[in-house]
Amino acid sequence: MVDNRLIVALDFHKTEDVKQLVNTLGDSVSYYKVGMELFYSEGAQVISFLKEKGKNVFLDLKLHDIPNTVAEGLCSLMVQGADLVNVHASGGYTMMKTAADRLKKAAANQGIACPKLIAVTILTSINEEDWQGLGMTCTIGEQVVRLAKLAKKAGLDGVVASSQEVSAIREACGPDFLIVTPGVRPAGASIDDQSRIATPASALQNGASHLVVGRPIRAAENPKAAAKAIIKEMESVK
Numbered sequence: 299m300v301d302n303r304l305i306v307a308l309d310f311h312k313t314e315d316v317k318q319l320v321n322t323l324g325d326s327v328s329y330y331k332v333g334m335e336l337f338y339s340e341g342a343q344v345i346s347f348l349k350e351k352g353k354n355v356f357l358d359l360k361l362h363d364i365p366n367t368v369a370e371g372l373c374s375l376m377v378q379g380a381d382l383v384n385v386h387a388s389g390g391y392t393m394m395k396t397a398a399d400r401l402k403k404a405a406a407n408q409g410i411a412c413p414k415l416i417a418v419t420i421l422t423s424i425n426e427e428d429w430q431g432l433g434m435t436c437t438i439g440e441q442v443v444r445l446a447k448l449a450k451k452a453g454l455d456g457v458v459a460s461s462q463e464v465s466a467i468r469e470a471c472g473p474d475f476l477i478v479t480p481g482v483r484p485a486g487a488s489i490d491d492q493s494r495i496a497t498p499a500s501a502l503q504n505g506a507s508h509l510v511v512g513r514p515i516r517a518a519e520n521p522k523a524a525a526k527a528i529i530k531e532m533e534s535v536k
């Protein structure tokens with residue numbers, strides 16, 4: 299039983315810990331997320347390890363810089379074998395469009411698969427006070443949908459969004475847009491430091507295309523059983 303919609307977050311510093319979890323989960327999980335803490339500690343070797351194991355890799359580095367720098371940075375990540383990469387949508391239309399166009403061109407020139415490119419809209423850690431401090435006059439929800447539409451117009455494949463924002467984005471951006479949703483907790487699990495959470499089934503019902511799950515699997519007494527229980531719940535929503 300494997301469900302490509304489940305992405306397990308490898309929030310570790312060391313490749314040894316990654317190897318242990320990936321070997322424990324075995325064939326039940328096919329997609330992993332590598333974030334800043336792991337990539338900045340271990341670099342490309344962790345991607346090579348995952349690719350050798352036949353896994354898909356979401357490299358969650360959230361690039362945000364001028365268009366040329368972001369586009370060239372993404373091309374470097376593509377060569378290392380990432381399947382899904384991301385940028386901040388607040389970098390603007392030109393940055394996103396340059397990145398999407400250049401990735402496609404570089405992939406075609408080098409004869410390699412082009413990774414999917416998605417955008418972070420508004421970080422889910424931003425609260426009302428932070429929002430006011432940024433001088434914003436619209437609501438966070440309005441801005442999330444505006445940025446998702448901008449990402450789509452720039453040619454990106456999707457966005458990262460909390461479960462609360464999923465249905466509005468799905469409605470605005472259509473059925474093929476990727477919506478990758480963290481903050482997923484099976485009923486009864488610890489919520490840790492997440493505040494806007496959803497169960498695996500409800501996040502998918504709202505319109506998420508992929509779920510990012512970390513601690514409910516990583517910190518479980520039996521990670522494989524935890525992953526299988528989440529996949530079983532996901533399978534109830536097609």
Ligand code: C5P
Pocket residue numbers: 307309333421422423458460480481482490492510511512513514
């Ligand atoms: O352990 P947990 O399931 O909360 O992990 C969720 C993962 O998704 C972490 O890697 C976290 O950094 C990431 N994430 C998130 N919220 C966002 C974007 C990414 O929790 N808005």
